[in-house]
Amino acid sequence: MNDKRQRPDRPRGGSRPYRRPQRDPVRILAFEVLRAVDERDAYANLVLPALLREAESRGELDRRDAAFATELVYGTLRHQGTYDAIIAACVDRPLREVDPPVLDVLALGAHQLLSTRIPSHAAVSATVDLARVVLGDGRAKFVNAVLRRITARDLDAWLDEVAPPYDEDPEDHLSVVHSHPRWVVSALWDALGGGRKGIEELLAADNERPEVTLVARPGRSDAAELLRALPEDAGRPGRWSPHAVRLAAGGDPSSLEAVREGRAGVQDEGSQLVALALASAPLEGEDRRWLDGCAGPGGKAALLAAVAARRGAALVASERQPHRSRLVAKALEGNPGPYQVITADGTMPAWRPDAFDRVLVDVPCTGLGALRRRPEARWRRRPEDVRNFAPLQRGLLRSALKAVRVGGVVGYATCSPHLAETRAVVEDVLRGRGGPAVGAEWIDARPLLPGVEHLGEGPDIQLWPHIHGTDAMYLALLRRTA
Numbered sequence: 317m318n319d320k321r322q323r324p325d326r327p328r329g330g331s332r333p334y335r336r337p338q339r340d341p342v343r344i345l346a347f348e349v350l351r352a353v354d355e356r357d358a359y360a361n362l363v364l365p366a367l368l369r370e371a372e373s374r375g376e377l378d379r380r381d382a383a384f385a386t387e388l389v390y391g392t393l394r395h396q397g398t399y400d401a402i403i404a405a406c407v408d409r410p411l412r413e414v415d416p417p418v419l420d421v422l423a424l425g426a427h428q429l430l431s432t433r434i435p436s437h438a439a440v441s442a443t444v445d446l447a448r449v450v451l452g453d454g455r456a457k458f459v460n461a462v463l464r465r466i467t468a469r470d471l472d473a474w475l476d477e478v479a480p481p482y483d484e485d486p487e488d489h490l491s492v493v494h495s496h497p498r499w500v501v502s503a504l505w506d507a508l509g510g511g512r513k514g515i516e517e518l519l520a521a522d523n524e525r526p527e528v529t530l531v532a533r534p535g536r537s538d539a540a541e542l543l544r545a546l547p548e549d550a551g552r553p554g555r556w557s558p559h560a561v562r563l564a565a566g567g568d569p570s571s572l573e574a575v576r577e578g579r580a581g582v583q584d585e586g587s588q589l590v591a592l593a594l595a596s597a598p599l600e601g602e603d604r605r606w607l608d609g610c611a612g613p614g615g616k617a618a619l620l621a622a623v624a625a626r627r628g629a630a631l632v633a634s635e636r637q638p639h640r641s642r643l644v645a646k647a648l649e650g651n652p653g654p655y656q657v658i659t660a661d662g663t664m665p666a667w668r669p670d671a672f673d674r675v676l677v678d679v680p681c682t683g684l685g686a687l688r689r690r691p692e693a694r695w696r697r698r699p700e701d702v703r704n705f706a707p708l709q710r711g712l713l714r715s716a717l718k719a720v721r722v723g724g725v726v727g728y729a730t731c732s733p734h735l736a737e738t739r740a741v742v743e744d745v746l747r748g749r750g751g752p753a754v755g756a757e758w759i760d761a762r763p764l765l766p767g768v769e770h771l772g773e774g775p776d777i778q779l780w781p782h783i784h785g786t787d788a789m790y791l792a793l794l795r796r797t798a
């Protein structure tokens with residue numbers, strides 16, 4: 317602690333007594349996470365748990381504090397676009413001229429004022445104290461003035477003020493109200509189709525915290541075992557996957573023995589459905605050799621390997637990044653059937669052509685279908701990322717189609733619904749645009765997800781957070797014909 321903070325309370329210019337700011341470890345920690353996300357392009361879902369563990373080990377935070385810090389960080393990052401528009405209306409210069417750490421404190425304050433039940437005076441005073449600790453007294457005055465302007469309206473009144481009317485500019489309106497970059501609103505709407513209701517529900521779902529879903533790896537565990545091991549009301553069966561269990565808020569997967577032993581894991585239900593659909597696609601002839609060509613960190617590979625083991629098939633799980641291959645190896649440890657984990661570039665295959673009966677390529681993508689999990693991703697992604705992934709996505713699909721035997725099945729998956737990453741890739745590869753044509757035909761994937769409704773017109777499928785409660789996973793199934 318520096319000298320200044322150790323000085324005793326004393327009067328300062330005028331009659332107001334000097335008050336030392338309260339050091340609130342929760343808000344300081346939330347601020348540090350926001351700075352790491354902004355300055356180092358860190359991922360909140362990695363930095364936050366690490367800082368929480370450190371603070372808990374120092375005895376500074378308990379579970380309730382940790383939950384509040386999590387709410388502050390995720391809520392602020394999710395609604396950052398909305399808060400920035402409101403803050404911009406309360407400062408007399410362009411936001412780019414406000415120092416980023418000051419903006420982070422203001423956004424944390426705006427979140428408490430506009431989206432939590434914390435009384436306004438308490439939110440302002442706690443945020444000004446935070447500003448005094450992390451920014452100094454001078455900038456804290458600026459923070460105080462801006463926050464007081466924000467308290468003049470509630471969130472709905474601010475949205476009426478700062479968002480352009482829907483009828484004038486629907487995408488800009490939705491972008492401000494639902495805190496998504498405009499180009500992302502546009503891309504999601506193109507993929508979803510339909511009118512205002514659907515896109516509003518989707519954008520709102522992106523701002524909800526997703527529930528944690530477990531997978532009981534078949535042959536190693538089952539949903540009933542997981543449900544029995546959980547306290548009453550702490551878990552529910554999945555909506556669509558017979559292997560899924562949904563944890564109630566605050567549920568800790570590592571409290572379950574099956575998870576600790578790798579017989580179960582954490583996996584979004586959409587990701588489970590993709591692996592299960594590929595595994596159940598009809599196939600004539602041999603069905604013994606399966607490949608996951610983009611396996612890291614191993615969620616789908618572990619489910620595929622477990623299903624393969626029950627069917628007498630073996631899985632090769634391949635991943636280009638060595639550190640992610642190690643995660644795949646860990647996810648597959650203890651699988652009851654044969655499997656192999658290799659580190660290889662899927663566009664320069666380490667296997668012979670025609671070597672496999674089933675192949676999955678869950679290609680690298682913008683991740684626009686998983687915005688619920690990575691609240692900062694929407695601000696980091698750029699439209700050019702879509703173009704930059706395009707050659708790799710096409711290359712990986714072409715290699716997958718060569719790796720499978722004639723009659724075998726390829727699953728092309730993304731966790732982005734952006735049409736340029738989904739159907740456009742598959743159509744280009746099938747038509748030979750930008751490379752040699754590949755002999756393959758579509759398989760209707762919809763019947764392979766029994767009971768799942770609203771999958772679109774087929775033959776490919778697109779899942780949605782607001783309809784299916786899953787990440788927005790895409791899957792195209794193709795059969796090699798020549």
Ligand SMILES: C[S@@+](CC[C@H](N)C(=O)[O-])C[C@H]1O[C@@H](n2cnc3c(N)ncnc32)[C@H](O)[C@@H]1O
Nearest residue numbers: 610611612613614615616636661662678679680
């Ligand atoms: C969307 S992730 C796969 C997620 C994985 N299927 C799961 O369910 O856990 C895409 C993976 O492809 C890997 N990758 C990127 N380029 C690759 C390449 N040329 N060959 C193989 N893997 C690649 C990335 O490192 C990343 O781990």
